[in-house]
Amino acid sequence: MCGIVGYSGHRPAVALVVEALHRLEYRGYDSAGVACVQQGSLCVSKAQGKLTQLEQLLSQEAPSTATTAMGHTRWATHGAPAVRNAHPHLSNDKSLALVHNGIIENYLEIKNELLAKGYSFYSDTDTEVLVNLIQECHKQEPDIEKAFAMALNKAHGAYAVCLMDKDQPDVFYAARMSAPLILGVGTGENFVASDIPAFLPYTRKVVFLEDGEMVRATSSSYEVRKIADLSHVDVSVQTIEWDVQAAQKSGYRHFMLKEIFEQPKVIQDAMSGRISASKDEILLPELDALPVPGRLTIVACGTSSHAGLWGRHLLESVAGIGVQVEIASEYRYKETLIFQPGEMVLVISQSGETADTLAALRRARECGATVLGLCNVVGSSIAREAHSVLYTQAGPEISVASTKAMCSQMLLLTLMALYWGQRKGILSSEKCAEYVQSLLSLPEILENSLHDMHDTAKRLARKYAQAKNFFYLGRGHCFSLALEGALKLKELSYIHAEGYASGEMKHGPIALIDSSFPTFAICLNDALLPKVKSNVVEVQARQGHVIALTNKGVDLAVDDAWIIPEVPGVLAAYVVLPALQLFSYEVADYLGKDVDQPRNLAKSVTVE
Ligand code: F6R
8 A cells, every 4th residue: 555765865866766666566556756856846746557657757857866855656545546646745835745655534624724724725635635734834833844743743544654845855754653654774865665675775774663753864864753742762773684685576477476486485484483492392482471362363354364264273173262253344343342351362464554453453452452463564563562473474575465474374373373282281292293293394395386286277277267256165274265265366367256165155155156157166185075075066066167176086076176285184274375376376367467466456455
């Protein structure tokens, strides 16, 4: 969702900002723009569509010599995707330019006050309202930093913003409130961005700005203050461990494909340091100080909620912990949250910035619950606001569709189940060692099978890509995978797909089946196989075509039996997941869709 970049240094700033915006493209956007000060005036260039449109526009203009600039990729919220709504927005007197990610909730009220004072508006955005509010505050407060803070204190909602003033060509200001914004500290140059990859080629030193903080930065200095009273904040500079390589395609056609193929390493990294030398004990020191939950409510959105649904099986069967899984956008607005003694809340989020999940976390905390976070992005809002956080260590996930992050979330959920099972004394060291052995064997199983899976996915994608609808069926732990398979297919290829618990089909959905409505059934060689087989036969009796994801030796008469390596028990999910991901990837690529940035989607959903 919207990408922000601010830069002050010694390099050609406009080119650098556009290049940095490219590294935020994964967030999803529909227009882009940049601003800098040239000969005492703010110069703004904006274009609808991809950054190449903006680059084309800039190539027709005189090259900018500015060494301070800011830029933005916009994901439309207030107003259609159009040049007039693209950022940066100028104040009426053209002295200030602003880029913004988030929503100013009271913008209509402020707009009406400004209209009454004679201001004009040329866009449909709340951002233009905010920049004019800063102009209005500047009339009373000659120091622009104070005027900026005054305006922000009047605005309610979630935002990350970057501001430039025509009278200070070498300065940018930025502020955050419930939307990501990170300061990059370089040598003779400073950056601000919505995510670290934007400035990673230039510096690994970062300051994670907190909600309610603002910064004034030049090429040689930065100072962080509280928006509320402009008091100075002592910040700590942290060093990012991963490098630019991790945020590049490394020869893969798409980030998504690269991230699917990274899963063997993701599994290894997620286990790293979390298994005892004797390989029969799970080490999760982040949880040592907390009691074992009596019950667990898992709250998440999208793919992360599917990981939660999957994890429920192990948490219940291995750790004996009752689990309910809630969608964050529903949970946050529930009239009553009922917590039983010993109940804990676990919020799962790759980005750690999803607005609904963050709001659910805050609500649960307000109601007195202990909240655990399971996040990928270090220092993200959810990671910071949870009582304790477990990091999935999956590295940057750039493709909008989540793949390796889900794998890493499942791994951490597995470890949590084993850890709590041991702490409760219901999982013996021997049994734990068996699980650990299975987990340790997964990277090699995947390494040896991903290329074959990719070939099968390619072949099946060509056969089924013309379908208009798809069912995904699974039972037990595979039901959550069926939901995930369907989500991946619809978000990437725009083919309508629904995930169902296999046994639920006969209660209505089966009415849709005919020869043009294929089904993707997960039919693993486990205790539920006879039941799933019956459901497949029911589909076939209605002339439905079936792809069955299954194991060697399973006797199934279907159109396409896709054999994957057999892994006992619920850990089989680690092999099912990449097959589902690869099938959706190949269908979307075959249909010519924008795999890494599907239409209408954003990587980090910072609006509700
Ligand atoms: C689907 C997808 C989304 C995210 C969801 C939650 O491929 O990526 O459904 O899983 O927006 O995002 P996080 O995990 O960042 O909270």
